[in-house]
Amino acid sequence: MTVSSPTPSGGPAPTGPSEQSPRTPIGATVLGYPRIGPDRELKRALERYWAGRIDEAELHEVARKIRVDTWRGLADAGLDTIPSNTFSYYDQVLDTATLFGALPSRFTRLGAGPTDTYFAAARGVQDAPAMEMTKWFDTNYHYLVPELGPDSTFSVAGSKPIEEYREARALGLETRPVLVGPVTFLLLSKAADGAPEGFRPIELLDKLLPAYVELLRTLHDEGVRWVQLDEPAFAADRTQSELDALARAYQALGSARERPGIMVAGYFGGLGDALGLLARSPIEALAVDLVTDPSTVDAVAAERGLRDKEVVAGVVDGRNIWRVDVDGALARAATLLGTAGTVGVGTSCSLLHVPYDVDRETGIDARVRDWLAFAGQKVDEVVLIGRALREGQESVAAQLETARSATRDRAGAGDLRDQRVRARLEALKPEHTRRGDYATRAAAQQEALKLPALPSTTIGSFPQTGEVRRQRAAYRAGRIGAEDYRAAMRAEVERVVRLQEDLGLDVLVHGEPERNDMVQYFAEQLAGFAATEHGWVQSYGSRCVRPPVLYGDVSRPAPMTVEWAKYAQSLTERPVKGMLTAPVTILAWSFVRDDQPLADTARQVALAIRDEVHDLESAGIRVIQVDEPALRELLPLRAAEHKAYFDWAVESFRLATSGISDATQIHTHMCYSEFGDILPAIEAIDADVTSIEAARSRMEVLTDLDEAGFSRGVGPGVYDIHSPRVPDVDEVSSLLRTAVEAVPAERVWVNPDCGLKTRGYAEVEPALRNLVTAARQVRAQLPA
Ligand SMILES: CN1c2c(nc(N)[nH]c2=O)NC[C@@H]1CNc1ccc(C(=O)N[C@@H](CCC(=O)N[C@@H](CCC(=O)N[C@@H](CCC(=O)O)C(=O)O)C(=O)O)C(=O)O)cc1
Ligand SMILES: N[C@@H](CCS)C(=O)O
Numbered sequence: 001m002t003v004s005s006p007t008p009s010g011g012p013a014p015t016g017p018s019e020q021s022p023r024t025p026i027g028a029t030v031l032g033y034p035r036i037g038p039d040r041e042l043k044r045a046l047e048r049y050w051a052g053r054i055d056e057a058e059l060h061e062v063a064r065k066i067r068v069d070t071w072r073g074l075a076d077a078g079l080d081t082i083p084s085n086t087f088s089y090y091d092q093v094l095d096t097a098t099l100f101g102a103l104p105s106r107f108t109r110l111g112a113g114p115t116d117t118y119f120a121a122a123r124g125v126q127d128a129p130a131m132e133m134t135k136w137f138d139t140n141y142h143y144l145v146p147e148l149g150p151d152s153t154f155s156v157a158g159s160k161p162i163e164e165y166r167e168a169r170a171l172g173l174e175t176r177p178v179l180v181g182p183v184t185f186l187l188l189s190k191a192a193d194g195a196p197e198g199f200r201p202i203e204l205l206d207k208l209l210p211a212y213v214e215l216l217r218t219l220h221d222e223g224v225r226w227v228q229l230d231e232p233a234f235a236a237d238r239t240q241s242e243l244d245a246l247a248r249a250y251q252a253l254g255s256a257r258e259r260p261g262i263m264v265a266g267y268f269g270g271l272g273d274a275l276g277l278l279a280r281s282p283i284e285a286l287a288v289d290l291v292t293d294p295s296t297v298d299a300v301a302a303e304r305g306l307r308d309k310e311v312v313a314g315v316v317d318g319r320n321i322w323r324v325d326v327d328g329a330l331a332r333a334a335t336l337l338g339t340a341g342t343v344g345v346g347t348s349c350s351l352l353h354v355p356y357d358v359d360r361e362t363g364i365d366a367r368v369r370d371w372l373a374f375a376g377q378k379v380d381e382v383v384l385i386g387r388a389l390r391e392g393q394e395s396v397a398a399q400l401e402t403a404r405s406a407t408r409d410r411a412g413a414g415d416l417r418d419q420r421v422r423a424r425l426e427a428l429k430p431e432h433t434r435r436g437d438y439a440t441r442a443a444a445q446q447e448a449l450k451l452p453a454l455p456s457t458t459i460g461s462f463p464q465t466g467e468v469r470r471q472r473a474a475y476r477a478g479r480i481g482a483e484d485y486r487a488a489m490r491a492e493v494e495r496v497v498r499l500q501e502d503l504g505l506d507v508l509v510h511g512e513p514e515r516n517d518m519v520q521y522f523a524e525q526l527a528g529f530a531a532t533e534h535g536w537v538q539s540y541g542s543r544c545v546r547p548p549v550l551y552g553d554v555s556r557p558a559p560m561t562v563e564w565a566k567y568a569q570s571l572t573e574r575p576v577k578g579m580l581t582a583p584v585t586i587l588a589w590s591f592v593r594d595d596q597p598l599a600d601t602a603r604q605v606a607l608a609i610r611d612e613v614h615d616l617e618s619a620g621i622r623v624i625q626v627d628e629p630a631l632r633e634l635l636p637l638r639a640a641e642h643k644a645y646f647d648w649a650v651e652s653f654r655l656a657t658s659g660i661s662d663a664t665q666i667h668t669h670m671c672y673s674e675f676g677d678i679l680p681a682i683e684a685i686d687a688d689v690t691s692i693e694a695a696r697s698r699m700e701v702l703t704d705l706d707e708a709g710f711s712r713g714v715g716p717g718v719y720d721i722h723s724p725r726v727p728d729v730d731e732v733s734s735l736l737r738t739a740v741e742a743v744p745a746e747r748v749w750v751n752p753d754c755g756l757k758t759r760g761y762a763e764v765e766p767a768l769r770n771l772v773t774a775a776r777q778v779r780a781q782l783p784a
């Protein structure tokens with residue numbers, strides 16, 4: 001397999017759609033690639049740049065090397081075409097807003113250079129708070145939300161896709177620039193502050209399209225043969241007017257005279273009604289996700305309008321890490337042979353969501369490792385399936401057989417089924433997911449805890465200092481032993497407990513210094529999971545996570561947190577909150593098995609957490625928080641699937657948190673989400689207290705919860721921990737007064753928006769001091 005031949009340096013491409021010349025097919029390709037660097041080189045460079053330790057040139061050089069290595073690797077692996085502009089210094093949606101000159105004016109008027117203006121928008125600076133960050137569809141990646149108003153204008157203000165194209169071409173590599181499509185860009189944007197009531201960014205489509213047309217012309221003049229326009233927004237339910245916008249957009253872009261070939265990529269599910277619209281539009285290619293929803297293959301095969309188009313069959317899962325089932329993938333791609341003009345082979349979505357290379361994971365059992373494919377291996381899978389499809393299976397018989405034997409081995413691995421776990425689940429009765437009624441519990445808890453009105457607490461983690469991380473790195477590398485590590489972490493716990501006593505918080509935490517991550521920490525101790533050593537995936541900006549691999553039945557061989565919670569409680573008279581992660585969040589932030597329904601896996605995880613809850617209670621811990629920040633994350637994109645999801649998601653939380661005394665108080669915590677769709681579930685999980693991100697939206701969520709009939713304790717965040725800003729006492733008191741107007745004061749708790757692990761003590765101490773002072777002030781003003 002060969003890479004497309006390079007365009008002669010500097011010269012325009014010989015073809016354009018208007019000239020009707022044959023175009024090299026897209027063939028075997030990937031929709032995008034990780035960009036943080038195999039050893040998180042970009043993360044380190046970004047953080048050094050932000051700290052003023054390297055200059056811009058050094059940062060750009062690290063980025064250039066990541067791009068070059070990526071392109072060379074993809075070309076050497078044998079893909080037919082390779083993407084560019086999939087690199088980003090922070091986020092591709094922010095890149096798109098920058099490219100089209102649509103950054104909020106609070107950043108452009110700072111007068112900084114382009115790089116620092118971009119980072120100001122991403123991270124905020126004094127007096128110019130960062131753009132809002134939210135989840136990218138149902139993934140654990142987060143993007144920055146563009147802010148648009150009726151007066152927003154668009155132009156081609158940047159040149160990133162062009163520069164990256166040129167950079168690759170200078171290496172002799174022809175690439176396909178990837179852009180967020182215009183309709184998805186607008187659907188992901190929000191109305192800027194001050195926009196008229198009811199304004200929706202999609203109304204700006206006719207103003208945005210000319211900028212895309214201009215960019216397409218520039219790319220064409222540069223010699224670009226294909227562009228990829230990503231429209232994942234159409235994997236979710238869309239209104240007729242949004243579908244009309246899609247049709248209008250691609251009619252306009254497809255009719256542009258001088259442009260490269262256009263491939264629209266729809267991913268994270270089937271395209272629904274958008275499929276037919278795109279099939280009828282004057283574009284040349286469509287990339288479809290044939291993994292997320294298996295019925296998509298039939299919908300695509302039935303689509304007559306694709307006869308003159310190339311369809312890139314996304315048969316290699318871009319989001320999970322299992323080796324592809326080559327026969328299933330080949331069958332799906334082959335189904336499209338009679339439908340599409342040409343069939344290419346690709347990943348279901350960008351590989352941004354998986355780590356770089358499974359071969360480095362020497363710590364994972366070799367048998368399990370052989371079942372896995374990370375980004376590098378997935379590229380090989382795409383190349384393999386592409387060749388088998390084009391040249392026949394005989395041409396790659398040996399590689400196909402190796403792949404088949406790994407798939408067979410996994411399917412037959414009976415030792416992944418733990419009969420004890422299965423028997424426990426079989427024996428579950430409805431009472432295993434029920435607690436006593438809330439009013440009785442609330443009275444028993446007040447009797448046990450004797451908390452003041454408006455009790456103050458934190459969400460769990462305290463700053464993960466460089467020293468804490470260094471200790472863990474030293475422990476992992478074997479430079480210090482288990483006892484020394486434990487002693488260092490206990491010293492940190494003691495420091496954090498003393499600090500909270502000094503600050504005057506009412507319910508304390510141990511601070512989570514011993515945790516690398518709130519999911520990975522548990523996965524490392526549960527049977528059925530494998531942890532990775534190098535498997536970093538970008539979560540947002542420079543922040544990464546290492547999602548564990550959930551490959552078998554889950555159980556808890558031994559208590560996971562009890563010693564830490566007990567130790568913290570031994571240091572103080574005040575109640576210490578035990579801290580656990582709930583089942584849905586554990587699943588959402590892991591790579592999950594695909595050989596059984598997620599609901600079954602959730603129940604297994606719930607049983608393990610339930611065991612821990614019971615052990616914490618037995619150890620004298622009277623308040624236990626079970627964090628469920630990702631409850632919104634696994635919500636299916638299509639509304640028709642919501643009820644089934646909520647049923648198992650709520651059941652798993654309740655299974656994890658019932659069977660305990662009425663007097664034991666269960667907290668949960670939610671953040672990083674739009675809560676609108678999950679309000680009924682927040683009530684249904686039946687936690688005694690829910691702490692919830694609210695500071696930036698000025699407590700709006702409380703009114704929403706109230707309207708949804710929420711009747712339990714609630715801790716709306718009064719300190720935005722995503723910003724280094726220290727809120728003053730008046731600001732916190734004002735938020736608290738708003739809170740007690742929306743919810744009866746006896747149900748209100750006082751806490752930050754989320755954990756403090758990413759912050760420094762220099763901000764956290766004064767912020768918490770102000771929080772406690774504000775709580776006391778407002779408490780003193782409550783009617784007796
Ligand atoms: C709440 N969020 C989380 C999500 N997903 C998760 N799995 N976990 C989450 O908490 N999704 C939604 C949000 C996303 N938010 C965040 C927030 C913060 C981070 C983050 O800070 N990530 C850290 C890595 C955390 C970690 O695993 N740390 C490890 C390893 C630390 C490390 O890199 N060590 C260095 C050596 C250190 C030294 O010597 O100084 C090394 O190994 O090279 C640990 O503490 O042991 C990040 O740095 O990106 C992520 C998502
Ligand atoms: N207990 C966790 C929740 C984060 S969502 C923390 O405090 O970091």
Ligand SMILES: [Zn+2]
Nearest residue numbers: 629671754755
């Ligand atoms: Zn949180």
